[in-house]
Amino acid sequence: MPRDLVLADYVEAERERIVGVLFEWLRIPSISADPDQSASVRKSAEFAADLLRGAGMEHAEVVETGGAPAVYAEWLHAGPSAPTALVYGHHDVQPVDPLHEWHRPPFEPALVDGECRARGAVDDKGQLVFQIEAARGLLQGQGSLPVNLKFLIEGEEEIGSPHFEELLHAERQRLHCDVVVVSDTTMWGPQVPSTCVGLRGLVAFDVTIRTAAGDLHSGSFGGSVPNSAHVVADLVSSLHDPDGLVTLPGFYDDVRPLTNAEQRSLQQLPFDEEEWKRKAGVQRLDGEAGRSTLERVWTRPTCEVVGITAGYGGEGMKTVVPGRANVKVTFRLVPDQDPQRVTEAFRSWLTASVPAGVTVEVEQVGAVAPALTDADHPCVRALCRSIERVWGRAPLLTREGGSGPEEALGRVLEAPVLYLGVGLPDDHYHAPNERMVMDQFWKGLLAAGEIWGEVARAHG
Numbered sequence: 001m002p003r004d005l006v007l008a009d010y011v012e013a014e015r016e017r018i019v020g021v022l023f024e025w026l027r028i029p030s031i032s033a034d035p036d037q038s039a040s041v042r043k044s045a046e047f048a049a050d051l052l053r054g055a056g057m058e059h060a061e062v063v064e065t066g067g068a069p070a071v072y073a074e075w076l077h078a079g080p081s082a083p084t085a086l087v088y089g090h091h092d093v094q095p096v097d098p099l100h101e102w103h104r105p106p107f108e109p110a111l112v113d114g115e116c117r118a119r120g121a122v123d124d125k126g127q128l129v130f131q132i133e134a135a136r137g138l139l140q141g142q143g144s145l146p147v148n149l150k151f152l153i154e155g156e157e158e159i160g161s162p163h164f165e166e167l168l169h170a171e172r173q174r175l176h177c178d179v180v181v182v183s184d185t186t187m188w189g190p191q192v193p194s195t196c197v198g199l200r201g202l203v204a205f206d207v208t209i210r211t212a213a214g215d216l217h218s219g220s221f222g223g224s225v226p227n228s229a230h231v232v233a234d235l236v237s238s239l240h241d242p243d244g245l246v247t248l249p250g251f252y253d254d255v256r257p258l259t260n261a262e263q264r265s266l267q268q269l270p271f272d273e274e275e276w277k278r279k280a281g282v283q284r285l286d287g288e289a290g291r292s293t294l295e296r297v298w299t300r301p302t303c304e305v306v307g308i309t310a311g312y313g314g315e316g317m318k319t320v321v322p323g324r325a326n327v328k329v330t331f332r333l334v335p336d337q338d339p340q341r342v343t344e345a346f347r348s349w350l351t352a353s354v355p356a357g358v359t360v361e362v363e364q365v366g367a368v369a370p371a372l373t374d375a376d377h378p379c380v381r382a383l384c385r386s387i388e389r390v391w392g393r394a395p396l397l398t399r400e401g402g403s404g405p406e407e408a409l410g411r412v413l414e415a416p417v418l419y420l421g422v423g424l425p426d427d428h429y430h431a432p433n434e435r436m437v438m439d440q441f442w443k444g445l446l447a448a449g450e451i452w453g454e455v456a457r458a459h460g
């Protein structure tokens, strides 16, 4: 560990106490999906508020939402010209079943082989502890921080953040900031530090096709009337062209090309295609022609049919022409695609694609916009310098194929979203035997000690 890091001595002196703090928090089973644990989720929020207070943060409080409580705290004495940063994380955890697959009880944390083993170790209490302890170390050592700092710790992230956007709007004034730093993601590997710059968005539809008032006898009517199962099969097969491209007119018009830095990062990531196939349990890869796997899942929009229902699927046989069929379709979106525009394009495509006399009903069941942080933003460069100083290597830029509350953070707070996450791909997120590799944890703490000075310099 380089000795010139701001918090190097702090980590040496406080190591045991910090592990104790982490363990204490991990013992609280704050499973947001389990109604029987709602008192634990509240206790976890109170624990976080105490932790922030103890670190020297002010106005630390449990914030009520329509569901499980969040936590807020601030330290705003860096001066009016200093930037304001908001750290986001969550204090709730995933359920633990199947319990018998755990090597030790999930809420009895232990250090084993340099790893902290417990539910929540990496997702996300461990990542919050290093952020809070970094603030504590800086305030203790220097009496101040280079930025105005706020913490927002959500209590419903693991159940899809149902009240989060509402909370952001209600607390918009108090949460105002110049940059958001999320500590809830992974790096490519312990020797390959990386930071995420984008998430895909999502729109989903439930489509019902009606060709007749009901099912018809295939002997009496078959061959003379439209068949809803055939119509839905035609629709599904025409969603993609032979090159795997989505056929909706204009679908790719708003896709922003990758920057050179992103392109370079993609090429430098040591990606093992066989391992990827093994993890997926597939014999072959598929998708848009001429694109690599990482390009396909991180940087390209997709259309997936998630389910088709039509006609008779029960025991034996039935001689009918089905009058009704259903298909559920999702589109993963990338910057700068607009969920609204894609929705309109899909609706007109459907109307144009079904034969006259066949009715189609579309219900939209969700929309999340894609999120992208400009990799050239001075704050991203500040983050990259902090990571490089600690890991000894500049981070590569990654994206995530999924969607999360980060999009709402960036959109509602109108601030760039940065990712200082130290989880590793094998940390068993959401699975039995979740762990935090402690070397990553201490490095995260040191990087969190560097970043605010870097952000202040980048801002000034």
Ligand SMILES: [Zn+2]
Residues within 6 Å of the ligand: 090, 123, 124, 157, 184
């Ligand atoms: Zn998480």
